Amino acid sequence: MLKSQIYSNRRKALRELMGNGIVFFPGNAEAPMNYPANTYHFRQDSNFLYFFGLNQADLAGIIDLDKGTDILFGDEPSMDDIIWMGPQPSMKNRASLINVSDTRSLSQLATYLSDAIHAGRKIHFVPPYRADTAQWISILLGIKPMFLKVYSSLELMKAIVQLREIKKxxxxxxxxxxxxxxxxxxxxxxxxxxxxxxxxxxxxxxxxxxxxxxxxxxxxxxxxxxxxxxxxxxxxxxxxxxxxxxxxxxxxxxxxxxxxxxxxxxxxxxxxxxxxxxxxxxxxxxxxxxxxxxxxxxxxxxxxxxxxxxxxxxxxxxxxxxxxxxxxxxxxxxxxxxxxxxxxxxxxxxxxxxxxxxxxxxxxxxxxxxxxxxxxxxxxxxxxxxxxxxxxxxxxxxxxxxxxxxxxxxxxxxxxxxxxxxxxxxxxxxxxxxxxxxxxxxxxxxxxxxxxxxxxxxxxxxxxxxxx
Missing domain, CATH: 3.90.230.10 (Creatinase/methionine aminopeptidase superfamily)
Known part of the structure; x- marks a missing residue:
């Protein structure tokens, strides 16, 4: 991985380009080839990688533009995970690699976003390119999949292009x-x-x-x-x-x-x-x-x-x-x-x-x-x-x-x-x-x-x- 400060600097740079609200970066999930347990080689979402750097499935990142805080959502490894894949890092350990101090379980993400919506806060996200991600965002934000592109944030997309296209x-x-x-x-x-x-x-x-x-x-x-x-x-x-x-x-x-x-x-x-x-x-x-x-x-x-x-x-x-x-x-x-x-x-x-x-x-x-x-x-x-x-x-x-x-x-x-x-x-x-x-x-x-x-x-x- 790159140095942890690089990821926090990138999130800071995004804040400086954006207005208010919450930026939501869903990470990718495992994708099955022909039955659920037989998956393709995992590839993380590139925007998630750029700002949150973790190349593991079933994570989500939040950048709160108003409060200046970052949250990493994901679940702690289960005993099954350890049995089948060996020792796994805790969420705190993962978060420390990218300079994030606030970690929460994935089950808390829906409530967090629902509370933000009811408070009238804008949720910024980019158009999903995978069907499973589109379905996930649709459920979390209450937007029909066919309208996700319409409600996606052009402000966020332009800011991401501005940051990512010039290579450090x-x-x-x-x-x-x-x-x-x-x-x-x-x-x-x-x-x-x-x-x-x-x-x-x-x-x-x-x-x-x-x-x-x-x-x-x-x-x-x-x-x-x-x-x-x-x-x-x-x-x-x-x-x-x-x-x-x-x-x-x-x-x-x-x-x-x-x-x-x-x-x-x-x-x-x-x-x-x-x-x-x-x-x-x-x-x-x-x-x-x-x-x-x-x-x-x-x-x-x-x-x-x-x-x-x-x-x-x-x-x-x-x-x-x-x-x-x-x-x-x-x-x-x-x-x-x-x-x-x-x-x-x-x-x-x-x-x-x-x-x-x-x-x-x-x-x-x-x-x-x-x-x-x-x-x-x-x-x-x-x-x-x-x-x-x-x-x-x-x-x-x-x-x-x-x-x-x-x-x-x-x-x-x-x-x-x-x-x-x-x-x-x-x-x-x-x-x-x-x-x-x-x-x-x-x-x-x-x-x-x-x-x-x-x-x-x-x-x-x-x-x-x-x-x-």
Missing amino acids: AEEIEEIEKMISVASLMHTTAMRMAKPGIIERQIFGKMEGIAFEYANGTSFPTILSINGQTLHNHYHGNVLTEGRLIVSDAGCESEDGYCSDITRSTPVGGKFNSRQKEIYEIVLNANLKVIETAKPNVFYRDVHWEASRIIAAGLRDLGLMKGDVDEAVMAGAHALFFPHGLGHQMGLDVHDLEGLGEDLVGYDAEISRSTQFGLGSLRMAKRLRPGHVVTDEPGIYFIPALIQQWKAQNKFDQFIDYQKVETYLDFGGIRIEDDILITNNGCRVLGPGIPKTVKEVEEEAAKSIGDSK
């Missing part, structure tokens, strides 16, 4: 630790990318590393030779020469901080000429982001810079044509780059998006585009020192999308469909780093993970267990 030194340190683990995950994938290997063999090794050196994965690992499918979770394909394997994976710490890295590796360890040409375009876009991202620049504009690199590179290969700027402004490049450049990252791999993408990635200065591709950009607003964002351009050849656009003669002034159709068997390439916005630019976080053609090929030539 201790948060950056945690993130970098997780990127170091992700480095091992991805270099292992590169070394295993050999003909005859089944995707799940690589997937299993990567997930094992995440649990061996961290607290598991930060999201379900994306790993496939069908890289044209952006979030492919099927892992049954056999690797064959001439294919590329896209691995998009990360892990998280005990405190919930994440990494999110993507690398693309040729099966067999050597890029063929066609793969190398497309890979170099994506790499140049990734490097352009690192060159361009800095304070006061809209991340949407950085997305456009990456898009221009992609469109220009594809034009040089004869896949696109015409004026690059006109093609990008029209959205023609989105046939090949149909997603946004990146998102914020921290306690959530898509940080804070449980509060709403537009609240996190957009603001009064900039609104979401309706244009295909650009409309999927999750982070568009001005960058500020302390933002941690992903830099993940890609080029994909999606047969169904290509065929649809060709049938519609869509952007045929910018796209050479005859040439594009020779790439229908290509797949996709994505390269992703996690970057920190500094006072005068940005910094790629974590150790250098092989990224150039030369680095990837050299890593892929190694064997598992090779320490060189």
Whole structure:
């Protein structure tokens, strides 16, 4: 855990941004997979982690804005808990880790909130993203589940975004630790990318590393030779020469901080000429982001810079044509780059998006585009020192999308469909780093993970267990 003073400082900072009333942070409960006693790997609510720091189920936190007090609700461990899970810390011991002195049983929470409601006090909460939490809040506050979003506190959501999106030194340190683990995950994938290997063999090794050196994965690992499918979770394909394997994976710490890295590796360890040409375009876009991202620049504009690199590179290969700027402004490049450049990252791999993408990635200065591709950009607003964002351009050849656009003669002034159709068997390439916005630019976080053609090929030539 982080130092106890960090959590009390965060709660103090929230008070300074809020008006009056009570802030209610319900922690997560265990979630059953297929029967009550068989649960998924537990993941605490990120807002609860940020302010109350405890990674155990069945807890709730209260911040009383008027009285300046904090309360931790939860039950003392029972004998059954001790028998099945071993010695457990008392509520007082748990609370001491986060500088909270007032602890109460979970059964007292309903009465506490009911008394506050009857006293006319405002209860601030954020929209729940889990059905069990929604039901719990509904019962406690007497609000039908369908109306919880309406009654949630925009004031609280804005305050949370303001606090959480700017990462402090201790948060950056945690993130970098997780990127170091992700480095091992991805270099292992590169070394295993050999003909005859089944995707799940690589997937299993990567997930094992995440649990061996961290607290598991930060999201379900994306790993496939069908890289044209952006979030492919099927892992049954056999690797064959001439294919590329896209691995998009990360892990998280005990405190919930994440990494999110993507690398693309040729099966067999050597890029063929066609793969190398497309890979170099994506790499140049990734490097352009690192060159361009800095304070006061809209991340949407950085997305456009990456898009221009992609469109220009594809034009040089004869896949696109015409004026690059006109093609990008029209959205023609989105046939090949149909997603946004990146998102914020921290306690959530898509940080804070449980509060709403537009609240996190957009603001009064900039609104979401309706244009295909650009409309999927999750982070568009001005960058500020302390933002941690992903830099993940890609080029994909999606047969169904290509065929649809060709049938519609869509952007045929910018796209050479005859040439594009020779790439229908290509797949996709994505390269992703996690970057920190500094006072005068940005910094790629974590150790250098092989990224150039030369680095990837050299890593892929190694064997598992090779320490060189």
